[in-house]
Amino acid sequence: MNQNTDFIPFARPSLGVEEEEAVIRIMRSGWLTTGAETLAFEREFADYVAAPRALAVNSATSGLHLALEALGIRQGDTVITSPYTFTSSAAVARHLGAELRFCDTARGSYNLDPEQLEKTLAATKNCRAIIVVHIGGLPCDMGAILPLARRYGCAVIEDAAHAFPSKLPSGYAGCLGDIGVYSFYATKTITTGEGGMVVCANEKLAARMALMRMHGIDREVWDRYTSKKASWAYKVAEAGYKYNMPDILSAIGRVQLRRAAGFLEQRRVIAERYDQAFAGLPGVELPPRSEGHAWHLYALRVREEKSGMGRDALIEALSEQGVGASVHFIPLHIMPYYAERYKLQPESFPNALAMYERSLSLPIWQGMHEAQVEAVCGAVTRLLKPR
Numbered sequence: 001m002n003q004n005t006d007f008i009p010f011a012r013p014s015l016g017v018e019e020e021e022a023v024i025r026i027m028r029s030g031w032l033t034t035g036a037e038t039l040a041f042e043r044e045f046a047d048y049v050a051a052p053r054a055l056a057v058n059s060a061t062s063g064l065h066l067a068l069e070a071l072g073i074r075q076g077d078t079v080i081t082s083p084y085t086f087t088s089s090a091a092v093a094r095h096l097g098a099e100l101r102f103c104d105t106a107r108g109s110y111n112l113d114p115e116q117l118e119k120t121l122a123a124t125k126n127c128r129a130i131i132v133v134h135i136g137g138l139p140c141d142m143g144a145i146l147p148l149a150r151r152y153g154c155a156v157i158e159d160a161a162h163a164f165p166s167k168l169p170s171g172y173a174g175c176l177g178d179i180g181v182y183s184f185y186a187t188k189t190i191t192t193g194e195g196g197m198v199v200c201a202n203e204k205l206a207a208r209m210a211l212m213r214m215h216g217i218d219r220e221v222w223d224r225y226t227s228k229k230a231s232w233a234y235k236v237a238e239a240g241y242k243y244n245m246p247d248i249l250s251a252i253g254r255v256q257l258r259r260a261a262g263f264l265e266q267r268r269v270i271a272e273r274y275d276q277a278f279a280g281l282p283g284v285e286l287p288p289r290s291e292g293h294a295w296h297l298y299a300l301r302v303r304e305e306k307s308g309m310g311r312d313a314l315i316e317a318l319s320e321q322g323v324g325a326s327v328h329f330i331p332l333h334i335m336p337y338y339a340e341r342y343k344l345q346p347e348s349f350p351n352a353l354a355m356y357e358r359s360l361s362l363p364i365w366q367g368m369h370e371a372q373v374e375a376v377c378g379a380v381t382r383l384l385k386p387r
């Protein structure tokens with residue numbers, strides 16, 4: 001760990017007095033786990049993204065698992081996703097005994113390629129669902145993906161872990177497919193430390209996810225403990241999971257939600273400043289962009305042939321200059337578990353591989369001071385200046 005106190009971390013949550021007060025309020029209320037605060041968070045989140053129903057969960061991973069389970073995905077089914085993602089997007093299919101089929105990203109993009117998706121769909125038996133991932137907060141081409149999925153009878157789950165609040169003319173990313181899942185993990189655009197939110201317009205699917213989120217019990221926990229009526233009885237209708245979000249975390253989430261638009265504006269300003277600073281550097285390519293970008297990540301691509309410095313060396317050198325950077329993502333098809341199970345080679349998905357080998361994510365978080373943004377610009381520019 002870099003001990004320098006001036007070190008600019010790759011990510012840092014923005015939590016203030018309001019979040020502290022919200023947590024204290026819940027601590028003093030006598031009700032810590034899922035209750036009225038979580039209900040309020042769900043309603044406010046649903047209103048924000050204009051979804052009919054939102055379900056708070058303890059992580060996006062849990063939410064993705066619930067989504068596939070509600071769709072009835074099981075052994076014998078196949079789920080398509082991109083290799084360019086975090087393991088959660090794929091592992092949840094394996095939790096249910098289903099198999100995975102990866103589909104490459106578009107050339108020069110971090111997101112699933114609709115053209116290759118069509119070929120993959122045509123070549124895949126028993127495909128029941130597609131998990132699209134809006135990497136870094138940049139929405140996938142849902143206008144092309146959704147009709148393809150419909151044509152092949154597949155459900156679409158949006159892994160919107162990075163994509164709150166990515167807004168398109170057709171709605172918020174996460175609300176365009178059948179089920180959308182957001183993450184509130186510590187590095188995300190809004191955070192509850194750990195947590196997530198599932199949105200779904202289909203009442204039956206939402207009811208199944210609500211049931212399975214809470215042990216498969218047919219009655220919510222706060223109702224069991226706070227009801228004035230005889231309240232000890234409940235039925236276990238299914239062998240469910242324990243995926244609920246506690247009120248302490250929902251209290252933080254409600255404050256973060258109110259601050260989300262301001263956070264996005266701050267990340268946009270940082271992204272613009274980076275664009276301006278790096279546009280003239282032949283050694284790097286700027287991140288792909290489109291309307292509605294949430295700027296969860298700002299990923300530069302290194303052109304080693306022009307910069308004389310590879311991605312790994314640049315991350316090392318930036319760290320020495322007090323700038324934290326990260327890589328999103330090491331693609332799943334080169335991870336031992338997926339590579340071995342599906343007999344994949346690094347070249348199996350050349351576009352995802354090429355993006356991975358050259359990408360690094362720079363610090364972009366609300367609360368970054370101008371001087372810190374300038375320090376990042378300065379460090380990258382110094383290191384990659386043509387010599």
Ligand SMILES: Cc1ncc(COP(=O)(O)O)c(C=O)c1O
Pocket residue numbers: 058059060061062085086088089133159161162182183184185195196
């Ligand atoms: C693309 C993507 N999907 C899903 C997840 C899982 O999120 P969580 O940590 O909330 O389970 C992550 C986590 O970083 C992610 O990056």
